[in-house]
Amino acid sequence: MLVDDHVLFREGTRALLAEAADIEVIAECGDGETAWAVIQATAPDVVVLDIHLEGTSGIEIARRLNQQRSSVKVLILTGHPYEIYVRKLFAIGVHGYLFKKASGSELIEAVRAVHCGEQVIGRDIPFRDPVTTRRAPAGRSELSEREISVLSLVQDGASNKEIAEHLHIGVRTVESHLSHAMAKLGVSSRMQALNLAHQLGIVGNK
Numbered sequence: 001m002l003v004d005d006h007v008l009f010r011e012g013t014r015a016l017l018a019e020a021a022d023i024e025v026i027a028e029c030g031d032g033e034t035a036w037a038v039i040q041a042t043a044p045d046v047v048v049l050d051i052h053l054e055g056t057s058g059i060e061i062a063r064r065l066n067q068q069r070s071s072v073k074v075l076i077l078t079g080h081p082y083e084i085y086v087r088k089l090f091a092i093g094v095h096g097y098l099f100k101k102a103s104g105s106e107l108i109e110a111v112r113a114v115h116c117g118e119q120v121i122g123r124d125i126p127f128r129d130p131v132t133t134r135r136a137p138a139g140r141s142e143l144s145e146r147e148i149s150v151l152s153l154v155q156d157g158a159s160n161k162e163i164a165e166h167l168h169i170g171v172r173t174v175e176s177h178l179s180h181a182m183a184k185l186g187v188s189s190r191m192q193a194l195n196l197a198h199q200l201g202i203v204g205n206k
Contacts, residue, residue, distance in 0.1 A: 001044040002028040003035040003061075004077070005053055009100070013048065013077070016104035023111055032056025036064065044072060046115050048107075051078045051085060059089065059199045066093035073114045077107070080186045081125050084142040088200045096120035143202060147181040150174060152203050154194055 002017075002025055004010045010028050017023045027038050032053040039047060039061070051058040062074050075096035076089055086097050095114040098107060099122045110120045143151075146167070153163045160178075164171045182193045185200075197203045 001026060001035075001039065001042065001047045003030070003032075003047060003053065003058070004028075004050040005030040013107070016107060017111065019104065020108045020111075023108065030054070032058070032061060036061055039065070039072060043070075046073045046075055046111055048075050048077050048111065051076060051080060051089075057199055059092075062089055062094050063092045073117070075110055075114045075120070077102075081122075082142075082184070082186050083125075084184060084200065085186075086121065086125060087142075090119070097125055098122040099124040142184050143181055144177075147177045147184075148202060150177045151181055151194060151197050154178070154190055155197075155203050 002010050002013055004013070007030065010030070014025050014028065017025055026044055027042050029035050029038055030053070032055040034055075035047075035049070035053065036056055047061075049058045049061060053061075058076065058078075062076075065072055065074060073096075074089075074094045075098065076085075076094055077098050077100060078085070079100045081099045089097060095117070096110050096119065098110055098120070101124055102110070102122050106122065110122070113120045149167060150163055153166060158166065160171050160174045163174045167174070178190055178193070181197075182188065182190070185193050185196050187193050187196055194203070
């Protein structure tokens with residue numbers, strides 16, 4: 001099953017997989033809630049899953065499958081080659097992680113390997129040990145404690161000035177911590193950073 005919010009990308013991926021006689025795409029969709037419903041209805045052997053989806057994220061779908069102890073194998077195919085994602089997703093049961101710049105042959109081999117229960121990380125992903133990843137602390141190690149503190153205060157609704165006063169640092173330092181956190185998380189706004197930090201378990205829900 002293919003899950004990606006870009007129709008053209010899904011069409012291209014489906015065409016690539018069609019070249020493999022032993023792989024059949026039985027379903028595809030572009031949003032998280034539909035994906036979850038279809039996965040439950042069809043129980044594909046492998047779901048090729050993007051991280052960022054409308055509604056339910058790919059991270060949440062992977063977490064739900066893990067909680068169900070589902071036999072469905074998850075292969076993440078994403079535009080984000082960041083270690084923080086790799087650590088979190090392998091920790092919640094994902095079997096493979098590929099960057100969207102991967103070749104068609106690499107994708108086909110990854111689908112086959114994941115189907116057989118192997119763990120796969122794409123050649124362009126800057127993290128090489130899936131076993132270690134599975135044991136890693138869910139992504140917190142890539143953000144500094146101060147960056148996590150700043151995000152937690154953002155979650156409480158504090159302004160940059162209020163954060164600076166609370167942490168006894170300058171407003172420019174707060175802005176720097178937020179900028180570094182957003183870069184590490186691969187997002188472009190503080191709200192996106194906060195939402196992703198929730199998904200990754202870096203900050204708790206209020």
